[in-house]
Amino acid sequence: MKQLRYLLNIVPSNTLGNRGCAVSSAVPVGVALHKDTPLVTHNTIPSSNDVCPHCFSTLTGKASSCRCSNSPYLDALQRHCIPSLLQDNLGGHHSRLEGLTIKALIQLTVQPEDYISKYQNLCYTVLPDDYLKGVMKGLGEVYSLVTSKHPRFVEDNMAMVMGRVRLNQIGFENEHGNCGAVFDTLSYVNHSCVPNSEIEWEESGNCTLHSVKEINEGEEVTFDYLGGGKDLGVAKRRQLLEEMWGFKCNCEACQIRRKKGKGRVMGKRLQLKKFK
Numbered sequence: 001m002k003q004l005r006y007l008l009n010i011v012p013s014n015t016l017g018n019r020g021c022a023v024s025s026a027v028p029v030g031v032a033l034h035k036d037t038p039l040v041t042h043n044t045i046p047s048s049n050d051v052c053p054h055c056f057s058t059l060t061g062k063a064s065s066c067r068c069s070n071s072p073y074l075d076a077l078q079r080h081c082i083p084s085l086l087q088d089n090l091g092g093h094h095s096r097l098e099g100l101t102i103k104a105l106i107q108l109t110v111q112p113e114d115y116i117s118k119y120q121n122l123c124y125t126v127l128p129d130d131y132l133k134g135v136m137k138g139l140g141e142v143y144s145l146v147t148s149k150h151p152r153f154v155e156d157n158m159a160m161v162m163g164r165v166r167l168n169q170i171g172f173e174n175e176h177g178n179c180g181a182v183f184d185t186l187s188y189v190n191h192s193c194v195p196n197s198e199i200e201w202e203e204s205g206n207c208t209l210h211s212v213k214e215i216n217e218g219e220e221v222t223f224d225y226l227g228g229g230k231d232l233g234v235a236k237r238r239q240l241l242e243e244m245w246g247f248k249c250n251c252e253a254c255q256i257r258r259k260k261g262k263g264r265v266m267g268k269r270l271q272l273k274k275f276k
């Protein structure tokens with residue numbers, strides 16, 4: 001494994017949103033550009049960010065590591081049951097993303113201000129009021145328990161955290177199910193359908209960005225938010241990017257497609273018959 005010596009800077013991005021990330025020197029293919037630890041993590045994977053909302057000790061993914069493991073709402077908040085709680089109260093599709101955001105909020109309630117301000121620098125989407133109310137309702141009794149203990153856990157904060165998780169999470173699937181996290185630097189990396197880098201997850205929840213193309217000094221670094229390798233088709237990709245991250249993709253490939261117009265068919269290699 002080569003050294004991480006290619007500094008990733010957060011820079012203004014001309015075409016892909018306000019800010020993006022660029023490398024400070026030319027990069028060959030196949031090197032680790034940046035390794036990041038999560039600011040907040042998804043709740044279906046144990047993480048070193050997990051804290052008990054009652055005694056504030058680190059959980060490292062195990063309730064038994066908490067000094068007050070008898071806390072009546074610890075389990076409901078910190079472990080796998082937030083998705084099930086929401087699923088029971090609200091039904092299916094709400095459970096995953098909201099599970100993440102509630103856990104994110106719990107993690108933030110015990111962090112110092114400078115840590116929270118890192119999170120607050122990330123971009124944000126406004127979520128509809130009824131959506132937010134639905135999630136609070138879904139939390140049932142747990143909501144009033146947490147609000148009484150954590151003043152930061154108020155409606156405005158919930159909206160802020162959910163809006164930021166929605167736009168900045170990087171997700172993956174493994175044997176624990178759907179996982180994801182929001183990162184200090186990697187969450188600033190923009191999407192491209194023809195990316196020059198890829199995300200690699202580690203069991204620890206850390207994430208590393210690797211180059212998959214040569215990248216010039218100062219060039220913006222991108223990865224595929226939909227996970228490379230999935231043959232989704234252009235229309236489906238556009239729909240998912242808009243639904244999940246709220247943007248119309250303006251990457252190099254999509255700009256070319258738009259310029260060429262709807263009527264044009266993209267070229268492909270011809271399959272030649274073999275000659276004997």
Ligand SMILES: C[S@@+](CC[C@H](N)C(=O)[O-])C[C@H]1O[C@@H](n2cnc3c(N)ncnc32)[C@H](O)[C@@H]1O
Nearest residue numbers: 016017018019123188190191245247249250251
């Ligand atoms: C995770 S944030 C990336 C950082 C963000 N550009 C910023 O200024 O903080 C994701 C947001 O960046 C913008 N973005 C990322 N990739 C894009 C793309 N290919 N085309 C247009 N906007 C993009 C969208 O606004 C999207 O919701």
